[in-house]
Amino acid sequence: MNDAAAGIVVRNVSKTFRRAKETTGVQALHAVSLDIKPNTFVSLVGPSGCGKTTLLRMLNGLIHPDEGEILVGGVPPVPGPHMGFVFQSFRLMPWRTIRDNVSFTVELSGMDAKERADRADKYLDMVGLRRFADAFPNELSGGMKQRAALARALIAEPRYLLMDEPFASLDAQTREFMQIELMKIWQHHKSIVVFVTHSVDEAVVLSDQIVLLRPRPGEVAEVLDVDLPHPRWDYDVRERHEFVTMRRHLWERIKDMVAADPQSEFYMRGAKTEPIRGAEE
Amino acid sequence: MAAQEDQIHPIVQRRPRIGPRLSQININVWRVLVFFLLLGVWWLMAVVAGQNFLPTPWQTAQAAVAVVKDGSLLTATRDSLLVFIAGFVLSAAFAIPFGLFMGGFRVFGATIEAYVNALSAMPRVAFIPVIIVFLGLGYEAKIFIVFIGAVMPILINTYAGVLNCDGELVEMARSAGGTDMQIFRKIMLPGALPYITAGLRVGASLALINTVVAELYTAVKGLGGLLSIYGNSFRMAQYFVVVCVLAIIGVAVMQTLKLLEHRMDRWRYRGERT
Ligand SMILES: Nc1ncnc2c1ncn2[C@@H]1O[C@H](COP(=O)(O)OP(=O)(O)OP(=O)(O)O)[C@@H](O)[C@H]1O
C-alpha cells in the first residue's frame, strides 16, 4: 500500500440525525472536508456539539455519511481492529479481568488464547499496568482504566487510532503523564491518530495538525499546522513562543464561536476575559 | 516505569460497602442465635395454642424420628426432589435459550413478548385440570406443573437481561469489528447473566411451591402428599416434620443457586463472602 492510499480523505461529508417521524433533524456535520496524511497526529477541537464524535464514528465506519465520501486507505471505512477506537468512557467489560479486556480486540479476530495473553501482557507493560493484569476493572482507578482502554486499542497494532476525549476524565497530572506516554507510543509505532479534545492546550502539545470545527452545523473553521519539533517530551512545549500564540489564537476563536452561538449557555458572555492557563480543560 | 507510574494512582476504587465488613464467624453465630429464638417462639406458641393445633418442637422431633424410621419421609422426599429437579431443570433448559433468542432477534422478541406476559400473569393452577386430562396423574403431569410454574420468571428475566445490555459496550465491540454473533456471545450474554441468575432464583422458589401444589392436586405422593394425609387426619406433629423438610430443601436450593451466582459473577463479589 502506498503512502497516499494509506491516508484519510474526507470529502464534503454531511450528516443529519433524524428521529423517526421528524422531518427536520439535527445537522451534526455540514460539508466537511479533510485530508489527513499518513503518520500524522491530528486533533479535532471545537465547542461542544460541533460533531467531533460523529466524525470519529464515521471514520471508524460505525455510521455512514448522508452525503459526501470518506476514504480510509483508499476505501470506505469498515470497523475493525485496524481502527483502534478509544472512547471517552472507558467501556471495559466489568466481568473480565484487565488482561482479558485488553486482549478482547484480538480475540475478536480469532487469535489463539496463548498468543493473546502474551500480547496483552506486552501492551499492559507498555501502559504500565502489568501488575493489574488479573484485576477486574472495578478495582482500578480512572487513570488506570483509561490506560487499559488504550492498551485494548493498541494491541491490534492499528494503522488508525481514533481517540474521543480519552483523557477528559483524568486529573491534570495523570493527564500529562498519559500525553507523554501517548507521544512515545506514537513515535515508536507511527500511524494516523485522530484525537478529539476539548483542551486547546492538549491539542497543541500533541498534534501535527489541528482541525478547528464550528458548531450548528458542524463545519471546518480552520486547519492549523503545528511546527513544534518532535519529540516533544524532551523539552517544555508549553514554554515555547509558538505554543503560546497558537493556543491563544485557538482559544479566542472558540470563545467567539461560543459567545456567538445562540444555543450555547455562554451566549454573549465574557468575550473579553483572558484565558487562565489550563482553565479550559 | 511501570512501578513508578502506578504510584501515581494509589487509590483503588472498590464497591462501596455499607456498614462493617461481614465476618463469616460472626454471621454464623447470629444465625444460630436466631434459630434458637425461632424455636423458642414456636415452643411458646405451641404451649399457648395447645398441641392439637400446633405441636411443640420436641413433639415434632419425636415424630421426625418415627417417620424417618418407617421410611415414609425418605420416599416422599425422594419423590418430591425428583419432580422438583426435573421440572426446574427442564424449565431452565427451555427458558434460558428461548429468552436469549427473543432478545437476540428483536422482531421475534417483541412479537412474542405480549403472549409471554399474558401467560405469566395467568394463575397457572388454572391449567392443572387440563394437564391432568392430557398427562394423567403421574410424574409427567407433576413435572409439567413444576415446569409451567418456573418457566416464566426465568424467561422474562433472561429476555430483560439481553434487552438491557450496555449499548456502549456493544458499540465498542462493533468498532473493533465484532460480528453480531460475537457481540451476542461476548457482550450481551455475560451482561445478561445477573438477570438470568435472578430469574433462576425466583423460578426455583416457584418450582418448589408448584411441586407441593402438583402433589396435592394429582396423585397424592411425595411431601405434598404427606402434607395432605397428615393435615386431613390432624397429625400435626408429623405435618410439621414435612413443613420443616420443605423449608430445608428451600434453603438448600437457594444457597446452591447463590453459590453458582457468585462463581459466575466473580468480579462482583471479589473480597466478599456469601
Ligand atoms: N445518535 C444521535 N442521534 C441524534 N442526534 C445526535 C446523535 N449523535 C449526535 N447527535 C447530535 O449531533 C450533534 C453533534 O454531536 P457530537 O456528539 O458529534 O458532538 P461533539 O462535538 O462530540 O460534542 P461534545 O464535545 O460535547 O462531545 C449534536 O447536536 C448531537 O445532539
Ligand SMILES: [Mg+2]
Ligand atoms: Mg463528543
